[in-house]
Amino acid sequence: MSHNSIIAGLDIGTTRISQVIARVNDEGEIDIIGVGEEPCQGLRRGVIVDIDEVASAIATANKRATRMAGVNTRSVFVGVPVIRVSCAASHGMTATSGDDWRITALDVKQALDAASVLAVPPDREIISVLPQEYIVDGLGGIQDPEGMTGIRLEVNARVITGQVTILENMAESVERAGLSIEGRILEPVAVAQAILTDEQTHRGAMLVDIGGQITQVVAFYEGTPIQFLCVPVGGVHITNDIAIGMKIPFEEAERIKQRSASGGENDKDKDEFIQDIIDARLREIIELIESETREVRNTGLVPCGVFFAGAGSFAPGTLELASEILDLPAQIGKSHPISVPKGIEPRSLSQVALGITRHVAGDSRFLLARESQPSAFKRALFNLRGWFDEFLKDFF
């Protein structure tokens, strides 16, 4: 791994675009050095509907994050929502390349590359390849084969594909913002990296990300995702309900909702009325999840329970309703401790963007791909001159 690699994670959310820039050291430990955010109205239910609006918000978020970090990051790893996404099992194999038969990161990358060679219909595109287990000389169940000795390396993987139109609109928005996409990660898989431990994903856990207009779910067992789900309802719908129920503008309803998460209005009747509205929508979201995840829950595959993420999950009553309806222990997932720039509240960071940087830092494939293109890498990350030019332009 190269020294102090820079990784930028981009979360294209329904309510906000968030970028996080991380510096990774040789041990794979990360420090967040830049954060940028911008509200965005260019998505509907998680899908981009206004490319220019999204591009402009990405450019603003990027400018803020790169300024704070002091690096000119022009390539980003982007989160993809679980919308029209499919999953296929695949198998890859490679002969190890080292003289001493020690398996290198390059061998692992080659096995995964082999697993990603499969026929994909023309309207679909591969988003990412998630390894399930590695097999070294016929011995399976291996999670991290790097450094082991073997001649033949195989991998059983899940290949995640998405709809071309959705992915192309995403690429176009990023490009119009003057950036390029270096890799893609499913949003809930990224969030899981930010909040779940390896033990939890191995024993079995469910993660629910309540966003603005969508709620995404992933269930993990034995370290790999076993179910993905997206429900087209989120925090914005709760705010809308409050606005309609109380006959007030959306912005005021949003303020009231957020206040209710931290104690309410100090008017018992009003607080109860608001809580009833919130509960009705939360119940809808959680009941939808309940009916779709029955099999996974009833077969006891998620003993660690359900972890909530996404700012939508700050709505009061979420955990109570979840543990009642899903019949599982429920908690708000807390991001793993991480160093952030002064003045930044870790809770406010996008767990998607944060999780992307963790995911990439722990996956030598991405950094290997960079090392094979040193000039592009240097151009993309350390174009300080460009950064100063831009800075001066803004200044005058």
Ligand SMILES: Nc1ncnc2c1ncn2[C@@H]1O[C@H](COP(=O)(O)OP(=O)(O)OP(=O)(O)O)[C@@H](O)[C@H]1O
């Ligand atoms: N303190 C709070 N209490 C309740 N809800 C909150 C609070 N803060 C933010 N929200 C809600 O969180 C929602 C946005 O969540 P988040 O930022 O995770 O979404 P997003 O990533 O932009 O959207 P999506 O994931 O749907 O694409 C909004 O509906 C907002 O009202």
Ligand SMILES: [Mg+2]
């Ligand atoms: Mg989100």
